[in-house]
Amino acid sequence: MMWFGANIIIPSFASGILGPALFKLSLYESFVTIIFGTLLGIIPVAAIACFGPASGLRTMVYSRYSWGYYGASIMSVINIIVSLGWAAINSITGAQTLRVVFNDSIPMVVGIVIISIISMIVSFVGYKWLHIYERYSWIPIFIAYCILAGVGAKYFTSSKMVSVNATTLNNNSRRAQISRILSFGATCFSISSSWCTCAADYNTYFSEDTSQLKIFVLTYIGNFLPMALLQLLGAAAYTGTYTNQDWNHAYEINSVGGLLGASLSSLRVFGKFLLVLFALSTIGNNILNIYSLSLSAQVIGPIFKRIPRFFYTVVGTIIYILLAIVAANKFNDSLISLLSLTSYWSVVFVVIVIEEHLLFRRYSFKNYNFDIWNNRKSLSIGIAAILSGLVGAVGIALGMTQTWFTGPIANAIAGDSGEQGADVGLELVFVFTAVSFPLFRSIELYFIRK
Template sequence: MDIESKKEKFVISRDFENGSEDSASFAPPKYISWIYKLDNFGIETRGIERVSTEERRSLAANKSSLNRFLHVFGLWIAACGGLTTMSSFFLPTLLFGLSMKDSLICGLISMNLGCLVPAYCSTMGPKSGCRQMVGARFLFGQWGVKFVSLICIVGGIGWSVVNCVLGGQILIAINNNIPLSVGIVIIGVISLVIAIFGIRVLLNFQTILSIPLIIASILFYVVVLKKVDYVHESNVLVAEQGFSGLTVRGNWLSFFAIGYSVTATWGSGASDYYILFPEETPSYQIFIVTFLGIAVPSTFVAIIGTICGSIAYAYQPWNDAYNNFGIGGLINECFKPWGRFGSFIVVLLYISLICNNIMNTYSVAFEFQLIDRKLAYIPRWCWAIVMTIIYVVLSVAGKEHFSTILSNFLPMLGYWISMYITILLEENIFFRSSIKTKTLHHNEFDEKANSDWSYNWSNWNKPKGITMGLAADLSFAIGVVGAVLGMNQVYFQGPIAKKIGDYSGDVGMWLCGGFTGVVYPFLRYWELKRFGR
């Protein structure tokens, strides 16, 4: 794409600032104009711009509906059916001292509950043609969405650190001569290359790899279940800890927050992968394929991860491998009896980390463009490079603290996504119905808009055509109070969390969502009455 054809993008950026579509075109600053010449290499040039209804219909004419759904289903399988998801489910026994029964009940309920969040968020993609956080402008307003975008950036970088550190552990467990930092860099570089070339390459890459990754997970079942007799011994050791019932419930709640966060945090970018779907695509189809695409592979790997962690609690060779080399060392130890073939399977599981990391690198690049109008001048692929540099450096710095990163970082993401989905649900249910639209008609709302929730998506870049965001921003701030009261982290334990057992229990996700949900309808009603949008 040449400089001239890029002007449309900059008009969009200027229009969002002014709330008008009549602004004159202007070229990018001369000192960065050379960047756009690199777009000719076939990388995806679209940033936060909305994909129009006409463009989506044109693209849909070249691909069948079944083909589109198969690609996106393969994408979710590759991203969720590997070690990134599995890694959290090694921890309920090893870190929280839960029995096998408690671990499975807690993990599977929390994880599948979390799947509902991205499944619902994804339905906005075909209707809007907008990236997930671009659509969040209709909730948080022009300025509030900047803060939300920063949270998404932190979340995406955090997940990438998890992937990179685990990948480094795996390679060093296979070969002690390979520095951990090499495994980290390999994941970062491959993720970056695929993410740069955009959504079409990403979909094809993920779909192709989904099949060998499924096979690798099945073989992991085979090798782990050979030691399944140690689960009983593990349960005995857990019982001997002598935890009170309240302490067990506290640990249960703390792991519940982790399991929920593993899948729920996909909600921050779920609709990014459906913006090329035609607007007429039924929402229930999008919801089902997303829920199953995340829930099925996540459940599959979560079960074996939980079993493996429980066995490692009692089986000394696996326990030593975990203590010396982390989860990566534990996985490698499981496959040692299979020799070189076992090492090959471990490498396949290593590749699953890349599949997950690609999606982080791809989606988070858009959040940088939402922070400020001037940052939208910089192409998406440039921000992907910036993000990769950041998380590779952080991964090298935190490579010795994998379990700490997981147990303290994931619940924090669960807090914010709980507040976001609460606001989104209440906005759609209480304020975007056809009746409300007719009663509270304004340029943000459109009675004739072809949308389930009566959004006028053409206003995505017009601050005067969307909400001011006061209700969502204030509700979010109040929700933070709930998170602080209920959080159970190394650096802070809320007063309510402290009352749940000897080690406290994390109820921050419940309290922040509850606080937000109670106040948002009242604040939003006031905002509509006071400002009309």
């Protein structure tokens, strides 16, 4: 149930909106892409979650057995950056929704600060109460989304040719359509796989003989259901902007928060109450990000371990408030960039961790010595993992599609379709990393023997 609280949030809803809004897909195309992208993306999350009880170690600490002591430090820094990015996105969507509640009378900055400060305060309660909060906080928010679906369904449409601003979409190019589907599929994979770099953090206190199958299945279901359902609802809700001028105007003014407000406007005061619930839902995700951020910071090195976790929580909150203020004006671009960064590096991370476990530890936790988790001399240096990560980065550069850069292979797939490119960075980084790591790791073991 903890995963429900972490994933029934506005950014999940907002990610579904990107299908029809940014990638210009039909409702059915968006639905199919969301389902398959989410089904695939949660596999690494559920797999990494299984390592927590068996090892008793947090995700970044466990990664020392594959990435090495210094490689894990690099991964921890990247994980901190990603956690700050997600916290900023959560705060932006919460602030957008609060603005709608107060009829745009409060500035975005104030809304961002309110959401962030509440998240920080709640994050101080500790591991036990964090689990309790996540276990129950999602229930009223889920009910609120069900009400939104019921109230707004009459405006949803499966036709992408209907638009209140008289704009029609040219879908004659099959290549252009494939490019958009691939790019949106990468986005769906990104949001669903984003927890894989910290999935073991929240079940390390479970008994080490806890069924791994049970952990995998519960983690998978706990992530898939809320993510997929909210993304589907987001895609459907956006089509209401094609048929309802008020919805379209609200989305243009306050983005996702505006669309939520317009969808519930007929409920008047009760609708405002539901919007408050939506805004506060981001807290459930934020506190997990900040919790994992503080854990990752202590993995960087001995000096960082001596600093209390609450210090990282406070400093992290200040940083992501500033990030949110800067990114708020370009929300969709900010969300896409963050999702891409998350997915690219998480694929590199999880491929190396899982290949180490399957190929070199022979799928058995008995082949680990968990007593040396903090011993730099006994752990591997991490040369193989770092080199494989660099090879994976080449795959990213060849296949990525971002507003600021498009790789040559992504360009080649899009061709003359008029699309910026087809994002195949995920596929390429997976292949490049999966092929190179066994080779580099075998060489590392032969010469260094650890």
